[in-house]
Amino acid sequence: MTDKYAVIGNPIGHTKSPLIQGMFAQATGRDIDYTAILGPLGEFAKTVDAFRASGGRGMNVTAPFKLDAFAYATDLSERARLAGAVNAMKFEGERVFAENFDGVGLLRDVTHNLGCPLAGKRVLLLGAGGAARGALLPFLEQKPAQLVIANRTVDKAQALASELAGHGPVSGGGYAELAGQQFDVVFNATSASLRAELPPVPATVFAEGCLAYELAYGKGLTPFLRLAQNAGVRRLADGVGMLAEQAAEAFAWWRGVRPDTRAVISHLTVPLV
Ligand code: NDP
Numbered sequence: 001m002t003d004k005y006a007v008i009g010n011p012i013g014h015t016k017s018p019l020i021q022g023m024f025a026q027a028t029g030r031d032i033d034y035t036a037i038l039g040p041l042g043e044f045a046k047t048v049d050a051f052r053a054s055g056g057r058g059m060n061v062t063a064p065f066k067l068d069a070f071a072y073a074t075d076l077s078e079r080a081r082l083a084g085a086v087n088a089m090k091f092e093g094e095r096v097f098a099e100n101f102d103g104v105g106l107l108r109d110v111t112h113n114l115g116c117p118l119a120g121k122r123v124l125l126l127g128a129g130g131a132a133r134g135a136l137l138p139f140l141e142q143k144p145a146q147l148v149i150a151n152r153t154v155d156k157a158q159a160l161a162s163e164l165a166g167h168g169p170v171s172g173g174g175y176a177e178l179a180g181q182q183f184d185v186v187f188n189a190t191s192a193s194l195r196a197e198l199p200p201v202p203a204t205v206f207a208e209g210c211l212a213y214e215l216a217y218g219k220g221l222t223p224f225l226r227l228a229q230n231a232g233v234r235r236l237a238d239g240v241g242m243l244a245e246q247a248a249e250a251f252a253w254w255r256g257v258r259p260d261t262r263a264v265i266s267h268l269t270v271p272l273v
Pocket of ligand 1: 198244
């Protein structure tokens with residue numbers, strides 16, 4: 001019987017996961033059935049229970065269910081625990097193994113696909129939501145010179161920095177504190193771009209040769225990327241590579257083989273104009 005997988009979210013019409021996982025399955029010669037499930041709000045556990053009862057082997061989890069999946073899991077990975085959110089699950093009997101691949105997917109895109117190792121770099125992370133949380137530990141493991149978290153709600157950034165303090169040179173605060181500071185890599189992990197808004201980051205944060213990375217994808221030149229471009233930044237990227245890499249991590253975890261992401265990335269890339 002063909003193994004069943006799915007992505008669950010609400011809304012779910014925009015998801016690229018069935019396309020991506022289908023391309024991976026074809027490229028690796030694995031036979032999987034992968035669907036998109038619109039999860040009714042407040043009925044996450046019931047919906048996942050039904051999918052498991054029908055033979056489901058694993059799921060990707062997207063907004064707004066990453067915290068529900070965290071609560072539903074029986075076995076959380078260290079990454080998922082530190083991120084406080086789950087974006088992939090694997091079902092084995094009564095057990096629900098849970099992972100968060102967003103951070104490692106982002107890191108792999110930056111280091112492997114974009115050729116920008118974080119070791120020794122001054123790194124700025126805008127935002128302190130789920131995506132930012134998932135990225136912190138993978139980033140610190142690369143031994144950056146400095147990792148600064150800036151968030152609109154300042155105490156969230158400070159709390160995250162204190163939680164991770166034992167793992168490296170991390171600090172957290174508000175946007176006003178960024179005046180006069182410069183960074184080699186700047187990530188926009190806020191959701192502002194989804195509403196075509198700009199987080200209040202000073203245009204002076206971009207150091208010479210900087211990489212400006214927008215985690216949102218498929219939106220072309222977002223206000224954040226435009227700010228960077230106008231400030232003279234030539235290395236701009238959006239989150240399409242992160243999307244492909246976190247999907248590849250999940251596929252490898254489920255099926256034991258890591259697919260090549262290049263075809264998926266080139267298929268989904270929207271020009272940054
Ligand atoms: P969350 O809702 O968990 O966090 C949102 C963050 O954005 C918070 O820090 C919030 O600040 C901040 N924020 C929202 N609006 C503004 C604004 N106008 N100005 C300044 N800060 C703002 O979102 P996620 O972490 O899940 O997602 C963040 C981004 O990452 C989204 O663009 C999402 O599409 C992208 N993403 C991309 C993925 C990929 O595979 N490429 C995977 C996952 C996410 P505050 O705390 O003050 O409210």
